[in-house]
Amino acid sequence: MITGYCTNGDAVALSAAEPPASLRPDVVWIDLVEPTKTEDLMMEKLLGISIPTRDDLKDIEPSSRLYTENDAVFMTASLVYRSDTEIPGLTDVGFILSGGRLVTIRYAEPRAFGLFKAGMHRIPGGCRNGAVLLARLLETIADRTAEILEQAVDKIDGLSIEVFGDKAAARRRPPHFLEARLRDVAGHYRLVAKTRDSLASLSRLLTFVYTVPAVQGDKDSRELCRSISRDIQSLSEHAAFISGNITFLLDASLGLINVEQNAIIKIFSIASVVLLPPTLVASIYGMNFRVMPELEWQLGYPWALAAMVISAVIPFFFFRWKGWL
Structure with a gap:
């Protein structure tokens, strides 16, 4: 599925069944969601660039994730999705700056994209070009990542209260209560680990974006990218702190299980x-x-x-x- 977004935030559907002869000049963002081979070929013809495939996005080599080709800037970042489920994961998302437009290629639905689309009409100064959109989209992704960490902290605090409750509550625990909490701890650890990987990927991408001429030429985008980079650094440190708390909770849970077994x-x-x-x-x-x-x-x-x-x-x-x- 391909959707184009204009400078005023309106969406325009682009179909490979009826390919347009050219793109409207006010289309500044093209979002490709699980594109087919036919849709890739159509966009390559309209934009004059090569669209990375799913296998290309999965490449972990830095030279394959961040590069410039024929005045088009290609970037790939790993974003967290399914964060509200028991099996969170990472999905590779491609970002392309070409001809004043932003092109995104993704094969999952990170919540940050839905939040960004809903708030496009409120972008200060409007959606002038692809560089502005990229900076604002990265800002939304960083905010969503911060929200994921905040939710993880709340859940870990609740789990800590369950594990280290008062003695009266401990006596009323059902059998294998602590063993079940270990599975919860493992789920939280997986989410935070995926978030840390995503933050590392975003940090590399922002370092590269800051050197892109289209971003350097736009003062607002340049300052925003610098601010996002500081936020990513702070979130990485916070994620490391949360990971340490989870490790402590895991060790404490195992210790309590040993104490109960020793008592028996x-x-x-x-x-x-x-x-x-x-x-x-x-x-x-x-x-x-x-x-x-x-x-x-x-x-x-x-x-x-x-x-x-x-x-x-x-x-x-x-x-x-x-x-x-």
Whole structure:
């Protein structure tokens, strides 16, 4: 699907079934979403540039992600998408500045694009050219990334309260509660890790964008890119801090699981020690020797039971006194 956007923010549909002879001069942004081969060929003919394929966008070599060819600037960044799901991921998005227009190629739907389209009419000074649009789009992407990190912080704080709740709440926990929280921690870690990768990609892209003549020639775009670059740096540091908190939460959860397991093992250990003396008494009087004076004793049975009870009670209270229970 191909959609063009004019300087006033209006959308114009472009179809490969009825290809236009030329692009309207007021079209400053062309958004290609999962373009077909036919649509790629149509845009290459209209723009006079080569449109990167999905495989081209996936190339991780810096020289293949940021370059200039025939006065057209080609850039690729990795953006977070599906951040509200249990399986967040990264999608490679291509940005092209050519002939005063911005061209984007993507095979997913990062939320930042929807937010940018909704606010295009409110861009100060309007959508004058592709350089302005690129700077404003990168600003929206940075804002959306900051929002993803804020949501991650809120969820991690809630998870921390669940893990480190008061003792009364800990006693009411269902079985395998902490094990389930480990899966939640892993999900949050994946999201923050993907966000850090995206921020690193955006940082490289902004460093390159700042040297592009079309951006250097526009004062507002140049200053905005510089501001976004500082924001990306701050977000990267914040993401590293969040990642450290998640690591602490993971280690603490594993520690609590070990404590619970040790408590269970301690109960069995104490029970075996408490029951050992009565077992010894019962074993002695369970022997089948011919000469055992107690066997003829009328009160032998109740005294043997009393000896077993006393031998079990004494270790129990001893452990209580030591604070082991």
